[in-house]
Amino acid sequence: MLRQTFLTLTLIFCMTLGYVLSAIAVELGFEAENATTIEAPMVVAVPSEAAAQGGPEPVNPSGGKFVWMPGPPVTGGGDKGFMEFVVKIPKDGTYAIWGRVVAWDGNSDSYWVTVSPSDPDENPQSTANTQFRWAVAQGNEWHWDRINQWLDGGTFEREWKLSAGEAKIKIWTREDATMLDCIYITDNLSADEAEVKPKLPSEVAPPTAVELHGKLATTWANMKATR
Ligand SMILES: [Ca+2]
Ligand SMILES: [Ca+2]
Numbered sequence: 001m002l003r004q005t006f007l008t009l010t011l012i013f014c015m016t017l018g019y020v021l022s023a024i025a026v027e028l029g030f031e032a033e034n035a036t037t038i039e040a041p042m043v044v045a046v047p048s049e050a051a052a053q054g055g056p057e058p059v060n061p062s063g064g065k066f067v068w069m070p071g072p073p074v075t076g077g078g079d080k081g082f083m084e085f086v087v088k089i090p091k092d093g094t095y096a097i098w099g100r101v102v103a104w105d106g107n108s109d110s111y112w113v114t115v116s117p118s119d120p121d122e123n124p125q126s127t128a129n130t131q132f133r134w135a136v137a138q139g140n141e142w143h144w145d146r147i148n149q150w151l152d153g154g155t156f157e158r159e160w161k162l163s164a165g166e167a168k169i170k171i172w173t174r175e176d177a178t179m180l181d182c183i184y185i186t187d188n189l190s191a192d193e194a195e196v197k198p199k200l201p202s203e204v205a206p207p208t209a210v211e212l213h214g215k216l217a218t219t220w221a222n223m224k225a226t227r
Contacts, residue, residue, distance in 0.1 A: 029201035032067035035083040042081035056140035073107035077175035108177035
């Protein structure tokens with residue numbers, strides 16, 4: 001009788017634990033300046049460098065730095081360079097990505113975004129496929145904006161079905177001077193910022209998932225090879 005009670009309690013405990021674990025939201029955060037690859041003319045910068053180009057001086061970026069294609073905004077956009085984050089997705093799910101951004105005018109408020117393996121292998125700077133166009137919310141101070149899809153017929157929030165394992169988030173220059181401080185990845189698909197409460201990289205769990213500057217890329221490749 002005692003043994004049976006114990007087994008029942010154990011079973012209830014395990015089921016509860018499983019339920020709690022599966023309900024915990026996934027939260028990942030990465031500094032733009034720590035992206036796995038930053039391809040010129042995108043560069044890491046500090047606020048005074050933006051001001052020197054005639055732009056705003058967006059103070060206190062997370063980690064002290066951000067990434068942009070420098071220069072005053074021009075009509076038509078630069079369409080050169082990108083930053084890529086190689087991240088480890090902890091579990092199968094559907095994810096949204098938020099960026100902490102500054103976009104100072106109508107000629108500096110967009111990127112292209114592709115996420116592999118969810119999106120097709122395509123270079124949107126060449127194809128100008130609006131499916132991958134992110135209309136970045138304007139503002140001269142750091143603010144969160146969920147990555148969207150700016151189609152000619154309207155703007156819609158994007159989400160990606162991703163399996164546990166490696167994913168590559170590539171944020172490509174569309175218009176010069178759009179600034180990215182950091183990104184926040186979550187399986188909370190609410191479009192309401194007050195509900196999602198995007199966090200800075202320093203506020204989420206330690207960065208076990210990013211391959212900083214290619215350092216861990218080798219390790220990961222080795223791990224795969226030895227498995
Ligand atoms: Ca624009
Ligand atoms: Ca930053």
